[in-house]
Amino acid sequence: MIEKNIHIPIMLDEVITHLDIQKNDCIIEGTAGFGGHTNEILKQLDKTGLYIGIDQDQTAINHSKEKFNSSPFANHYHDNFSNFETYLKKHKQTNFNKFFLDLGISSYQIDEAYRGFSHRFDGPLDMRMNTNSxxxxxxxxxxxxxxxxxxxxxxxxxxxxxxxxxxxxxxxxxxxxxxxxxxxxxxxxxxxxxxxxxxxxxxxxxxxxxxxxxxxNQEFKHIEETLPKLESYASNEAIIAILTFHSCEDRLIKKFIKQSKTLEFNPKSVIKPSKIERTNNSRSRSAKCRIIKKK
Ligand SMILES: C[S@@+](CC[C@H](N)C(=O)[O-])C[C@H]1O[C@@H](n2cnc3c(N)ncnc32)[C@H](O)[C@@H]1O
Structure with missing residues (x-):
């Protein structure tokens, strides 16, 4: 199992507090990565709950699958999060209670020269999160x-x-x-x-x-495809947490929520990492967390 360059989960406490996960929740994590947030998410569930983790990076999802294979309610899939409803149906669920996205790239992806994501290393011009693309x-x-x-x-x-x-x-x-x-x-x-x-x-x-x-990676297109589906598959008490790292991502989400008849920001304002986190983890500096709930 890869253990070097593992991603430090960003705004972990804030995300877990705001998601307010109940033991029997059906929760989807669309960007499972190396499972930094998953670890805490799974602690909140019991055998009546269901966790669906998705990542388009084969290495990341293989790692998470192996890491959490002893958890009876954890299920991991290699796919784009814009296809999340496929896995709800697979598990005979009509909607989700909690949904989490940590957008962008993992430390593993950026620190591995052969993936071509970083200007700091010599590597092929690749940059695909999903290497089948x-x-x-x-x-x-x-x-x-x-x-x-x-x-x-x-x-x-x-x-x-x-x-x-x-x-x-x-x-x-x-x-x-x-x-x-x-x-x-x-x-x-x-x-x-x-x-x-x-x-x-x-x-x-x-x-x-x-x-x-x-x-x-057509990153904005996949966010745009996902937002209306969140509206369709959110249960009445659903809570959605989204970590963004680019002003365009946050703008897309704001624009969508503004016109939504069923979803709203709650709290209204964006949540940012603490000063301590920004000092300890430079990759958290541009993070913004949006919490979305049913009206
Ligand atoms: C910032 S990392 C997630 C880190 C994770 N929260 C952790 O703490 O280990 C983002 C992950 O999302 C994945 N990803 C980004 N866009 C995606 C998409 N549209 N569909 C599926 N996975 C995506 C990337 O491959 C990457 O592994």
């Missing part, structure tokens, strides 16, 4: 049009100035296709003035890699 970062960088690449960097990476970056990608790929994270990193280096500031270079690399990752 046909589109990877290499396909996007070597085949997408100038306009599509520019939109991806603008909207997903929040890189307002991306003209030179896109021009350099197109110019380089005409000579030979981009293959590795280092190829992309070298292009980023040539595309901006960093005034010898390493932190600025690292921030820009993070924005570029984040943008490509969101496109590879």
């Amino acid at each position: 046909p589109i990877n970062a290499k396909t996007i960088l070597n085949t997408y049009s100038e306009e599509s690449l520019s939109n991806i960097f603008y909207y997903y990476g929040e890189l307002r100035h991306n003209k030179k970056l896109v021009e350099n990608i197109i110019h380089n790929r005409k000579k030979s296709p981009l293959e590795t994270t280092t190829d992309l990193r070298n292009i980023i280096k040539k595309s901006y003035f960093f005034h010898n500031k390493r932190s600025l270079f690292m921030k820009t690399c993070s924005q570029v890699f984040q943008a490509i990752r969101i496109e590879v």
